[in-house]
Structures are given as C-alpha cells and as structure tokens.
Amino acid sequence: MESYINDAPCLFFTATDDGTIVSVNDTLCKLLDFQREELTGQKLDLIFTLATRIFQQTHFFPLLKMQGHAAEIFITLQTKDKTQLPVLINAERKADLDKPLCVYVGILVHQRKQFEDELLAAKKAAEAALHENTALQAAKKALQEHAQLLDQQISLSAKQYEELRQFSRVITHDLQEPLRKLFVFTSMLQTAKDEGNNERVVKKIRSVSEQMRSIVSGLQQYVWLTETPVSPTKINLQQMLTDILRQVEMENTGVSIRFQTEDLPEIQGDAAQMQILFHELFSNAVRFRKTPGEVSIRVKADTLMQNRFHVLPEKYEYTTFTRVQLSDDGMGFDASYKEQTFALFRRLHEVSGRGVGLSLCKKIIENHQGSIAIDSQPGEGTTVQILLPEAQQNVTV
Amino acid sequence: MKASQKRILYVDDDADDRDLLADAIKLASPAIEVILAENGIKALEWLQSVRDQTAHLPCLIVLDLNMPFLDGRETFEQLRRDRILQTVPVMVFSSSESPADKTLFSNLGVDYFTKPSSITYMGQIVNHMINVCCS
Numbered sequence: 001m002e003s004y005i006n007d008a009p010c011l012f013f014t015a016t017d018d019g020t021i022v023s024v025n026d027t028l029c030k031l032l033d034f035q036r037e038e039l040t041g042q043k044l045d046l047i048f049t050l051a052t053r054i055f056q057q058t059h060f061f062p063l064l065k066m067q068g069h070a071a072e073i074f075i076t077l078q079t080k081d082k083t084q085l086p087v088l089i090n091a092e093r094k095a096d097l098d099k100p101l102c103v104y105v106g107i108l109v110h111q112r113k114q115f116e117d118e119l120l121a122a123k124k125a126a127e128a129a130l131h132e133n134t135a136l137q138a139a140k141k142a143l144q145e146h147a148q149l150l151d152q153q154i155s156l157s158a159k160q161y162e163e164l165r166q167f168s169r170v171i172t173h174d175l176q177e178p179l180r181k182l183f184v185f186t187s188m189l190q191t192a193k194d195e196g197n198n199e200r201v202v203k204k205i206r207s208v209s210e211q212m213r214s215i216v217s218g219l220q221q222y223v224w225l226t227e228t229p230v231s232p233t234k235i236n237l238q239q240m241l242t243d244i245l246r247q248v249e250m251e252n253t254g255v256s257i258r259f260q261t262e263d264l265p266e267i268q269g270d271a272a273q274m275q276i277l278f279h280e281l282f283s284n285a286v287r288f289r290k291t292p293g294e295v296s297i298r299v300k301a302d303t304l305m306q307n308r309f310h311v312l313p314e315k316y317e318y319t320t321f322t323r324v325q326l327s328d329d330g331m332g333f334d335a336s337y338k339e340q341t342f343a344l345f346r347r348l349h350e351v352s353g354r355g356v357g358l359s360l361c362k363k364i365i366e367n368h369q370g371s372i373a374i375d376s377q378p379g380e381g382t383t384v385q386i387l388l389p390e391a392q393q394n395v396t397v
Numbered sequence: 398m399k400a401s402q403k404r405i406l407y408v409d410d411d412a413d414d415r416d417l418l419a420d421a422i423k424l425a426s427p428a429i430e431v432i433l434a435e436n437g438i439k440a441l442e443w444l445q446s447v448r449d450q451t452a453h454l455p456c457l458i459v460l461d462l463n464m465p466f467l468d469g470r471e472t473f474e475q476l477r478r479d480r481i482l483q484t485v486p487v488m489v490f491s492s493s494e495s496p497a498d499k500t501l502f503s504n505l506g507v508d509y510f511t512k513p514s515s516i517t518y519m520g521q522i523v524n525h526m527i528n529v530c531c532s
Contacts, residue, residue, distance in 0.1 A: 172494075173463060173492060173493070176492065177411070177492055180492060180512060180513075180514045181413055181414075183514035183515060184417060184513070184514060184515060184516055184519065187514070187515040187516045187517065188516045191516060191517065204413065208413070334466075
C-alpha cells in the first residue's frame with residue numbers, strides 16, 4: 001500500500017464481496033487498536049457493530065453491488081474493546097477485477113454526531129416551546145376575555161351603584177319635596193284668612209302635583225330602559241333624524257329649526273331607544289335656544305378607533321366606533337357643571353324641563369356599550385358627542 | 398338702598414320655597430327686605446356687591462343645602478373664609494334630613510331647620526329667625 005494512504009487522515013480498507021478484509025491502512029489500525037495482521041483475512045464483522053452488520057447486509061452492500069458506489073453512508077465501527085466510533089463512509093466496488101473488490105474510505109464524525117444530537121435537541125426544544133407558546137396564547141386569550149368580562153362587570157356594578165344612589169336621592173329628596181309642598185299649600189288653604197289667595201294656592205298645588213307626576217313617569221321610563229333588553233337593528237340615521245326633526249317641529253310651533261347634516265351613516269341600535277335619544281337631544285336644543293323663534297342644529301358623523309375597555313387600567317382592545325356630534329347655537333351652559341347634566345332630574349336651567357332627559361340619553365347609550373359627552377359654553381351653544389360601537393351584538397336585519 | 402333697612406338673604410333653588418319663605422318674612426315683619434338668590438354663586442355675587450358697605454350687609458343669610466352649581470355647604474365654606482362675610486349669621490333651611498348635615502352645622506353653632514310641612518310651623522321658624530338675628 002502506498003505510504004501516503006497508509007498514514008493519510010482517513011480510514012481506508014478493502015474487502016471482498018463476502019466481507020473478508022483484504023487490506024487496511026495504519027490510520028484505521030491505530031484508531032481501532034488492532035494490528036494489521038489481526039484484521040487482514042478476517043471478516044468485516046470484526047470491526048462493524050451489530051447494527052452496522054445488519055445495515056451492511058440489507059442496504060449498504062446491495063447498494064454497492066447494484067450501483068458500484070455509495071456516498072456519505074453513516075455507520076458505526078468498533079474498536080478491539082468494543083468502543084463505538086461513528087464514521088462516514090464513501091465506498092466503491094471494483095467489479096472489473098477477477099475477484100470484485102470493495103474499497104472503503106471513511107472519516108471519523110464525532111462532531112457531526114454531536115451537531116446532530118444538538119440539532120435534534122434544539123428541534124425538540126423548539127417543538128416544546130411552540131407547544132408552550134400555543135398554550136400561552138390560549139391562556140392569554142382567555143385572560144383577555146376574562147379581563148373584558150371583569151371590565152364590563154366593574155363598570156356595570158359602578159353604574160348600578162350610581163343609579164341606586166340617584167334613585168334614592170330622587171325618592172328621598174326630589175319626590176319628598178313636592179309632597180311636603182302639597183302639605184304646606186293645603187295647610188295654607190285650611191288656615192286661609194284671605195280667600196282671594198286661594199286660587200293661586202290651588203294653582204300651585206296643581207303644578208306641584210304635575211311635577212310629581214312627571215318625576216314618576218320619568219322614573220318609569222328609566223326603569224323601562226334598564227329592564228328592556230336592547231334589540232339592535234340597522235338604522236338609517238339620516239332618515240331617522242329627519243323624521244324626529246319633523247316631530248319636534250310639530251311639538252314646538254313657532255320655532256323654525258335650521259337642520260344641517262353631514263355624512264350620516266347607517267348605525268346599529270335599538271330603534272325605539274335611538275328614537276327617544278335623538279328626540280330628547282333635539283328637544284333640548286329647541287328648549288334652550290338663544291333666539292326666541294329659531295335654532296340651528298348641525299349633525300355630523302365619522303368613525304374612530306376606541307378602547308373597548310372602560311374601567312380597567314392598561315387594558316386595550318381597539319374597535320371601531322361611530323361618532324355622532326350634534327351641535328346647536330343655543331344658550332349653552334357652564335361646562336364645569338357638565339357632570340351634573342346626566343344625573344337623574346338634575347336641572348341646570350330654570351327653563352322648563354323634566355330634568356330626566358339627559359339621564360335617559362346616557363342610559364340609552366350605555367345600553368349600547370357606547371358613551372356620551374357634552375360640551376358647552378354659556379351663550380356659545382352646546383355640542384353632544386355620542387360614541388357607538390359600529391357593530392352591536394345580535395343584530396336582526 | 399337705605400342703610401338702616403334690615404335685610405335677609407335667602408338662597409334656594411326652589412322657586413316655591415323662595416316665595417313661601419319670603420311671604421312668611423313679609424308677614425312677620427314687613428319692614429325687612431328679602432333678597433333672593435337661586436344658588437350659591439348668585440348669593441356670593443350679591444354679597445360681594447355690598448361687602449364693603451357694612452350697613453348694607455344682611456342681618457341673616459338663610460341657606461338651602463341642595464342646589465346646583467354651588468350648594469349650601471360650599472357656599473357656607475366660602476362665607477367662612479371671608480373676613481367680613483363670616484360675621485353675618487347663617488341659618489340652614491333645608492329639606493335634608495341627613496344626620497351628617499345636621500351634626501355638621503350644629504357643631505359649627507349654626508341653627509338648622511328642616512323645611513316644614515305646614516304654613517303655621519313656617520311662621521314659627523321665621524319668627525325665630527327674625528328674633529335671633531334681625532330685631
């Protein structure tokens with residue numbers, strides 16, 4: 001054997017078709033800890049592990065015999081003391097000799113094995129991570145849903161508490177007061193020295209009774225809005241507002257309303273409740289007009305993205321809202337009192353009003369998961385801004 | 398405005414009550430002028446306009462408690478902060494039965510009257526007010 005092959009940095013050996021070793025190089029002998037004489041003439045089985053022997057018989061040799069060569073075959077050799085060594089083999093079968101000879105060249109691939117193991121481990125880790133990630137995603141989604149539920153419940157219970165507080169104020173104060181006045185006025189009738197005054201007192205009694213009736217009917221409407229579920233439909237806002245305007249004009253003869261609209265979209269909402277809402281807002285604009293015979297109302301709409309979460313801090317999920325803005329050129333009010341305008345039966349103006357109006361509006365908007373805000377300047381008119389989620393749940397067409 | 402004229406300032410958002418109390422004061426003592434204000438802001442505005450002429454200050458301020466804009470409690474606090482206005486006696490005339498309100502004002506030495514349900518009792522309250530502060 002040529003000397004450079006003998007100590008070349010590769011494992012070189014040849015064998016006959018029946019697996020008898022014909023020659024080996026020094027590198028192989030040294031690596032496997034055999035003497036050359038211990039190997040030549042012996043079967044390949046001596047340096048092949050059991051698995052490699054089976055592989056050799058079923059795949060490697062048949063391939064070699066059929067194709068004449070085989071490349072990058074991964075096998076395991078064993079040393080004299082049975083230590084296993086991973087080896088990558090290229091082989092060729094020289095069939096043109098009298099006795100066909102198989103020539104094997106191999107290199108030790110300790111590191112490749114290590115890389116493969118690492119790769120396998122990394123793949124397993126990646127799969128596990130992916131699995132965990134999926135679980136994490138699901139947990140996150142569930143958490144988000146729970147957070148939203150919690151947000152709704154917190155805002156609902158805060159709302160209910162506030163309503164309860166307002167109801168108790170209405171009952172203890174707003175209803176108690178006219179009742180007390182009825183006592184005062186009737187006691188005036190009983191002790192009257194001056195009969196001429198009686199007609200005035202009776203008038204007062206009638207007006208106070210009317211006041212009580214209107215409070216009770218306002219409460220009834222409020223309770224109705226609390227108890228009746230929202231059944232949303234698609235609403236043509238332009239059409240609805242035009243109809244309501246006509247109605248408000250009829251109710252306020254002698255007042256001319258200039259009405260201007262811009263880009264009114266189709267909205268989703270409970271038609272009956274929306275009717276009450278816009279009727280109330282238009283009536284307010286007319287009631288609190290600056291000039292006696294006329295008022296102008298402008299309504300425009302657009303869309304914007306808003307956080308769906310109302311109370312939970314640092315919780316965000318943006319959905320599309322329709323923003324409707326109604327502006328009038330009426331007498332307006334001091335905006336620092338705007339918080340009070342939505343409370344039940346709170347009146348900022350001495351001008352007649354049931355005082356229940358804006359609290360009903362707020363209730364309706366909250367029934368639709370929206371929000372309502374009011375801005376005003378004394379003498380500069382009032383703007384009401386309504387935000388409604390573009391899509392309501394369970395819309396019937 | 399005559400300097401010798403006695404005045405009572407009555408602050409209440411309820412028009413009926415304003416009429417009733419003003420009538421009762423007129424009935425009990427026609428010489429007393431009743432100044433009416435519908436909330437704390439209007440009351441303070443009027444008080445500012447007479448603040449520097451001590452003779453024009455009212456002999457009594459009657460405060461309702463629950464009013465929009467500036468309620469009776471807030472109005473009272475503002476009055477106490479003013480060196481001159483704090484000298485004017487205050488009485489509360491409110492429909493609030495809240496023990497918290499009653500304790501708050503009685504601790505401050507302020508008479509507290511719950512709005513009456515008969516005209517006779519109204520007359521008695523007004524007589525007390527006039528006797529204590531404006532006679």
